[in-house]
Amino acid sequence: MTGSSLTHTKKSGEPLVRIARRNELSTGKVWLLRLAAFLLAIAAGGLFMWMMGKNPLTAYGYILKGAFVGSKRNPLSSIQATIIFTIPLTIVSLGLSLAYKMKFWNIGGEGQIIIGAVCATYFALFHSYLPKPILLTIMFVVGALGGGIWALIPALFKVRFNTNETLFTLMLNYIGLYIIKYLENGPWRATPGFANIAKIDESARLPQISGIHIGWIFAVFLIGFIYFYLYHTKHGYEISVVGESQPTAHYAGMNVKTIILRTIFLSGAICGIAGMIQVAGIDYTLSTGVSGGVGFEGITVAWLAQLNPFVIAVVSFVFSVLEKGSRVMQTELGLSAASTGVLQGIILFFFLGCEFFVRYTFVFGKRRASK
């Protein structure tokens, strides 16, 4: 019965490369790895620019200049623009991080931004007679409510029917987008024949502090708030436990459903605030471009920052520098928009790849001692 197997001995060596889980690295080593990833990213990006026939150093120079150095008339204009990019990205990433801490895959940042913006715009368009502080407060509150309720829908289905929140939140993004299209073409259309919505009144626009709308104050406040909420409140503790293990949360006597609904409402509400700020602080109108892809970009930022609110702010800023700077580089060097997309992609690839190496390592087959 087993005769044939006796002679059947394989002579092949061991596998060439294996992926193995690493022991947890010390913080210093992790940062060294990240620094290496950053340098490699710069090098690989430079290689790409060189292949495009551009001098990498000039290209990077334009990125930095574009993000930080303004015009002669207004030397702060560029850095202001970079920060304006940073604000919604930070706020949305903070909002999403609440959901992710609970392992609720909220991919619906876009939709929540949009609905927040729609709700705020309604008051900006039709109740602009109200005094500015009152109007802005109302816009803020309904923006938050709108985003929160939009997020609450998939959460309710999740706790009631255990639906998949990833697909649900993703689909709601498109519904939100088409709501704006409907408003542009229908009830809120400003000029017949064009799909656009009127500019909002002065009374509905956010005031500015040092050249930037006061949205940055919200952002700074939210960083502190989310940090405190996650790490120093009972709610924050509940979120961590539910995220880690729902059976454990049940066992500890937590009301898991309430915690999910509450947290996701808050997550959506924060994204909704970002929508309100975008309308009242920058666009001064509502268009389909209100979210600017931030709802998706925020997912990357939140995870790259490992859900730490302070790191989220830093990562958002780095992303914004890249975003603003490459726009300038693109025009200065006469590159297509796609090539800057490739450059950003290369840099991001190294950043994300680095996190893989923090946790895993390759093991190469060792040479045999004998034979």
Next chain:
Amino acid sequence: MEKTEVAIELSGITKTFGTVIANDNIDLSVNSGEIIALLGENGSGKTTLMNMLSGLYHPDSGTIHVKGQQVSINSPKDSFALGIGMIHQHFKLVDVLSARENILMGTKRIAKKEDKTSKSSIEEISKRFGLEIDLDKKIYDMSVSEKQTVEILKVLYRGADILILDEPTAVLTPQEIDKLFLILRKMRDEGCAIVIITHKLNEVLAVSDRVTILRKGKSVATVITSETNASQLTELMVGKPVVLAIDRPDTEKEPAVLEVVWLGVKNSEGANALNDLSFTISGGEILGVAGVAGSGQKELCEAIAGLLKIKEGAILYRKENIVGKSPAEIIKAGISMSFIPEDRLGMGLVASMDITHNMLLKSYKEGKPVILNRKPARVLAEKLVDTLDISTPSISTPVRKLSGGNVQKVLLGREIQSNPQLLITAYPVRGLDINSSYTIYDLLNEQKKRGVAILFIGEDLDVLLELCDRILVLCHGENMGIVDAGKATKEMLGLMMTGQKLGRDGEINDRQ
């Protein structure tokens, strides 16, 4: 069929995972026609070693000879080709298929025209080794022991003459274990080489010819079974002499703390998990629960802790019915009950959190509203590390990095600190080494002396008989009877576990 004398020869096998040395220069040889027991505590490297034979891991250094030839095993396929068959603790069978289909699966012999030859061949093997099984029975209709038989038949059919069994008795009743051993001996007599991985001494002594003992990744000794005894083996396994007796302190009989009356619970699939279950536990008493895995033990614990919906019946805690109360209400109502679940890191503790944050799990709601107060938890964590001798780098180390024994001490410590009147523990020593196990027994006995009522779900019948005052036996969610642990025998429990009820006269009545 020519056989070489030495079936497997491992020499100088070393395997590391990061900085952890799982196997350190291990030597092991297994002859054809021999049963070798690989004995060692959890984490001593038994399974790692065998996984290298089955092709799941590759050793860092050392050589493997199979039947005299040096080999390199890179995949389970290579392992099969060498005639090595592994029976895992968790069966790898397809439920909806029959035994025959499972055996044929993946062998390329499933084509119709070869069906007839395979039939005779499977039947021939099953007859030769005494593996009695209905080949056309579906797996989902089978008992655990039947499934195991199918697994064994499967590897034999695939041509294995070297069998590795990883903790094969963990899920069996004493009678089924005897039957398994009979099969193993028959296989040995037919010339198979058999490695049985276990940490149960009595099984080692009952079935093996030689024993190789592993301790902390090293092979410390190989002894001939007939020339050794339990205490010598324990000493080799643990590294120092251990007293193998569990204390059962006498306590004053106190009024009932928990009364369960006609309890009926359905499991997540809607099937009856518990049926008409009634029992009481008094203060200062340990009530053991025995039963084959999956007989309703988990549901019983979760029902009492308020985690499962209860279909019928009542659970009286100090004469108050707690059916329908949520876990939070049960905690809030001042019912000091502690449930130490089976799945420690999946339910009782948060694996990624440190000891301090795990202390907070049931008490975080206390104190000021909104803000989380870590201070008392930190004090408690430090106290536990100190009193229970928990070995951890610090109280801010995630509990998943602690060893099984220390994890259990954290969990048990937290529950005991809440001064419960009722303690529910499910498999509290599973995965622990001998010393840790005895620490846990001592802790439970201490609580018993304090007048706490303890429900102890166990798997090792020897431990149940020594530690508990009374033992309730579950079979398919039904109460087979409650026996006095001092008078009961293992055989009696075994029969009850397979569905024979205890009569009023204390004798077992055959149901059939």
